Amino acid sequence: MVEECATTRLRPRDRIAGAARDLFHRHGIRGIGVDAIAEAAGTNKMTLYRHFGSKDDLIIQCLRDVALEAEHWWVELETDHPGDPLAQLHAWIAGCAECVFGDDRGCDLANAAVELAETDHPARRVIEEIKTKQRNRLANLCREAGIAQADLLADTLSLLLEGARVSRQSVGVEGPSAKFVRMCEAIIASFQNPKSAERRREAPAMAAN
Amino acid sequence: MVEECATTRLRPRDRIAGAARDLFHRHGIRGIGVDAIAEAAGTNKMTLYRHFGSKDDLIIQCLRDVALEAEHWWVELETDHPGDPLAQLHAWIAGCAECVFGDDRGCDLANAAVELAETDHPARRVIEEIKTKQRNRLANLCREAGIAQADLLADTLSLLLEGARVSRQSVGVEGPSAKFVRMCEAIIASFQNPKSAERRREAPAMAAN
DNA sequence: CTAGGGTGTGACCGGTCTGTATCTTCCGTG
DNA sequence: CACGGAAGATACAGACCGGTCACACCCTAG
Structure with missing residues (x-):
């Protein structure tokens, strides 16, 4: 190929x-x-x-291409489930699962951040920018889906995805990543339940974290 | 230094x-x-x-040293909260948060898995072995703490931690990692609630995932 | 005192890396 | 056909890499 x-x-x-x-x-x-x-x-x-x-320029171009592809996937989600943000959210999870299980290397952006350890590497700014954009996009989707604590849900899902992709590289598909979909669905369900939301609010004294 | x-x-x-x-x-x-x-x-x-x-031997030794240090931390958790697995679990979260926020580079094991992409690299077996051991250890702790779905909770917490550490490298402490403690505590609370457990069981048709 | 093992030193090998210079070839346009 | 710009080929520079060799050194045990 x-x-x-x-x-x-x-x-x-x-x-x-x-x-x-x-x-x-x-x-x-x-x-x-x-x-x-x-x-x-x-x-x-x-x-x-x-x-x-330079090679760095090429790296950055590749990262931007990755972002562009993700961008296309987002519009695909929307056209597949028009006006139904909750369905889009579930489709997002299914798509992420495909990423996690169908590929033994993780997210190119996250991997690049690991490999390019120098804090002033030009690619780092690009990575941060793209990741932040994707985070906001997911948060918006959660909000549109009527989730009360949309930001918190989006961040939780983000970490689960990020963790699943990196864990898959360390211990394979049989590791904790195996339950990725189940976890995500359960957490969404929990966020849709008002009782759980209340618990989330009252729970930690150090709510800043 | x-x-x-x-x-x-x-x-x-x-x-x-x-x-x-x-x-x-x-x-x-x-x-x-x-x-x-x-x-x-x-x-x-x-x-x-x-x-x-060889350099590879040195790498492997370093990874084993990392594991050894984690091992010590686990016994520390136990001596700090003897006979109180739930307190140990909360202390585990607090300790992980320290890792996430106090260090701008992620987990050495996960990072090594990213950097050493060759599937037959000798360090990969070591990484998998150590990560699996740590996963089992966390699952045992959850079980001892009386959590019904201990394995699922342990895997969820594992992914959150892994995700927090890698996300911290990509987007910094202000990113999704910022809410790491809050997420973990909320999820533990949810696992302690029997109604939520029921929801987790019934939720996904594809429970295999 | 002596013998020997662990250590320090510097040179060196072959390979690979990013990046450049030079020259030729090709192809579309006018 | 003629021209000009894009692309191919090749060699090279300079740095760094992992790894080895030969040799001098020192400190301790016998």
């Missing part, structure tokens, strides 16, 4: 970006070199550097 | 292991070289290779 990526005559820039995304995802950012990317894209390093000024 | 690690006259092997843990943690495994580790340990590469056959 790498071959296909090279033969389907896209423009070199897109072939490079595509190959880079695939290889970064599978081998990690630091685990693959620009030369291998260029070769997988059916081109060479020189052309790569003519389109992307 | 690196200096201190070098001057406090531990044996070279321990100094190397300590420096490696610190540098791996801060810069990532692939982000630091054996030479830098040896220098930080106040010794040299040759001595490093006399004690650890």
Whole structure:
């Protein structure tokens, strides 16, 4: 399929970006070199550097492409369940489950944040920006679905997803990730129950956390 | 503080292991070289290779040391709240929160799994083994605390913790991780409520997930 | 005092990495 | 056909990587 990526005559820039995304995802950012990317894209390093000024630029482009794909998925959710935010939320969970179980590498954004440890790496700003946007999007969906504590639910689901994808990398699908859907559904149900909401409000003295 | 690690006259092997843990943690495994580790340990590469056959061996030793430290923390929980598993569980949450908020890099085990993408890397078996052990330990604690669906609670808390630590790396402490304690406490409360347990059981048709 | 094991030192090897320079080839447009 | 810009090919620079070798050193045990 790498071959296909090279033969389907896209423009070199897109072939490079595509190959880079695939290889970064599978081998990690630091685990693959620009030369291998260029070769997988059916081109060479020189052309790569003519389109992307540096490996960092290429990394950032890939992260933005990931975000774009997620963006498309969000509109897909909406067209599949028009005017039914609750159904969209359940579809969101199902889609996330597909991500978790259908792929043994986690979220490219989170992985990049782990790999690029330098706090001033240019990709970090991009990662934060995208993740924040996605978080807000999920919170909006929860709000539209009539959840009272929408932000808290969105953040809980975010952490569960993030945790499921990283746990899947450490211990595999049989680990805690296996119950991802069940957890999410249960928590949504709990948020829809007014009694539970009350408990959530009164519970912690240190509500700041 | 690196200096201190070098001057406090531990044996070279321990100094190397300590420096490696610190540098791996801060810069990532692939982000630091054996030479830098040896220098930080106040010794040299040759001595490093006399004690650890390869960088991979050193990595594995560091991961085992991380596990050992966690092990100590578990017994600490028990001695701090003897015979009170529920208090231990709450203390576990508080301790995890310290980890999440007091350190801008995530879990060394999870990070290593991200960085070492090759599926046959020797460290992967170690990571899986340790993570599984910790998962079982948490499940046992939940069981001892009288939680009905102890395994499900333990897995949920595991994912929340894993997610909080990785999310903290991507979007910082102001992100979803900020509500980590509140989420955990609310979920425990929900698991202690029999009505909620009922809901969790009946909820998903695809209970396998 | 001596022997030997653990340690420090620096050079070195082969490989890989990002990034660049140079030159040729190709292809679409006018 | 002629031209110009995009792309391919290749070699190279400079740095860093993991890992090894040879040798000098020191400290302790006998």
